[in-house]
Amino acid sequence: xxxxxxxxxxxxxxxxxxxxxxxxxxxxxxxxxxxxxxxxxxxxxxxxxxxxxxxxxxxxxxxxxxxxxxxxxxxxxxxxxxxxxxxxxxxxxxxxxxxxxxxxxxxxxxx
Amino acid sequence: xxxxxxxxxxxxxxxxxxxxxxxxxxxxxxxxxxxxxxxxxxxxxxxxxxxxxxxxxxxxxxxxxxxxxxxxxxxxxxxxxxxxxxxxxxxxxxxxxxxxxxxxxxxxxxxxx
Numbered sequence: 581x582x583x584x585x586x587x588x589x590x591x592x593x594x595x596x597x598x599x600x601x602x603x604x605x606x607x608x609x610x611x612x613x614x615x616x617x618x619x620x621x622x623x624x625x626x627x628x629x630x631x632x633x634x635x636x637x638x639x640x641x642x643x644x645x646x647x648x649x650x651x652x653x654x655x656x657x658x659x660x661x662x663x664x665x666x667x668x669x670x671x672x673x674x675x676x677x678x679x680x681x682x683x684x685x686x687x688x689x690x691x
Numbered sequence: 692x693x694x695x696x697x698x699x700x701x702x703x704x705x706x707x708x709x710x711x712x713x714x715x716x717x718x719x720x721x722x723x724x725x726x727x728x729x730x731x732x733x734x735x736x737x738x739x740x741x742x743x744x745x746x747x748x749x750x751x752x753x754x755x756x757x758x759x760x761x762x763x764x765x766x767x768x769x770x771x772x773x774x775x776x777x778x779x780x781x782x783x784x785x786x787x788x789x790x791x792x793x794x795x796x797x798x799x800x801x802x803x804x
Contacts, residue, residue, distance in 0.1 A: 589731075611790040622695075622781050622795025623734070630790065668733060673790035677722060677741055678749065681733035 584682035586669050592688040596658055601685040603669030604651045611673030612652050614643060617666040617684070628672065659689045693717050697782050697796035704772045704803050712767040712799050714782030722785045723765040724793065725749075725757065727778040734781065740765055772803045 585604045593599055603612070611630045615623035627636050629645035629652060636643045640663075642655040656663055664687060671680040698713045716723065721742045726734040736749030740759040754776060756768040765784075769776060779800050783793040 613790070613792070621797050622783070623793075624795070625792035628790050628792070677739060677747075677789070678724075678736055679793060681735075683731070683733040 584669055584671060584680060586667075586682040586685050588685060589683065590686050590688075592690065593659055595660055595689055595691050597689075598655070598657050599659060599687070600653055600655045601667055601687070602651065602653050603682055605671065606650070608649045609645075609652075609671055609673075612645060612649075613670040613672045613679070614652070614654055615668040615670060617668060619665070623666075623668055630673070656687075659687075661689045661691050663687060664689050695782055695784055695794050695796040697780075697799050699799060700797065701800045702802070704769075704801065706772060706774065706803060708772050709768070709770045710772070712769070712780055712782075712801075714765045714767070714796060715763050716765075716782075716784040716794070717763065718784060718786075718794065719762060720784035720786055720794075721762065722787075723759065724783040724785075725755070725765070725767045726781045726783065727751065727776075728781060728798075729778050737767065737780075769801075774803045777801060777803045 613628045614626045617623040627643045632647045632649045634645040640657045644653045666684045668684045669682040695716045724739045725737040735751045738757040740746045779798045781798050783795045785793045
């Protein structure tokens with residue numbers, strides 16, 4: 581079983597603060613995806629990272645893939661209430677039909 | 692563009708009843724998946740299909756069955772519902788390349804009492 585560890589499990593912050601959440605694995609990722617799940621909805625893909633050291637930006641969200649492709653981080657700048665949701669790190673690619681999900685980080689941004 | 696559509700959105704069952712959760716997608720995706728999500732947990736794979744007529748077990752298949760007679764539809768059958776099957780069920784689909792995004796439905800919230 582290729583476990584994914586996400587931290588922190590829960591995070592509650594005030595609007596305007598910055599935050600970082602982490603995803604770690606003991607084995608190398610072929611590729612890694614980050615999804616966001618809002619209450620009452622299914623997960624939606626935010627980004628896919630493939631190359632070690634890769635950095636991708638999506639407005640106020642910055643995604644980094646570790647050089648060894650065993651870890652990733654998601655940094656949110658100036659968080660807004662609309663960022664509230666469950667952020668899921670997912671192992672993907674490598675020709676596998678299946679995704680492996682972490683348990684997620686539940687983020688609450690208070691106005 | 693409808694994407695992935697799941698029905699019903701909510702359902703309450705009595706122990707021992709059976710039901711079918713419906714899932715249909717209009718993106719002509721070969722790959723389809725059923726997950727369950729329990730409170731505070733990520734998604735666990737129940738069954739998946741790589742194309743019409745082909746299904747395979749995921750991590751937690753016991754108590755469930757699936758079929759894939761068409762590309763569009765991937766129903767999930769619960770036989771003899773048990774309280775442990777109380778969960779939120781998500782159906783998803785994706786295209787042929789393994790790191791393409793999975794597209795999820797909005798889920799079915801199922802309670803077994």
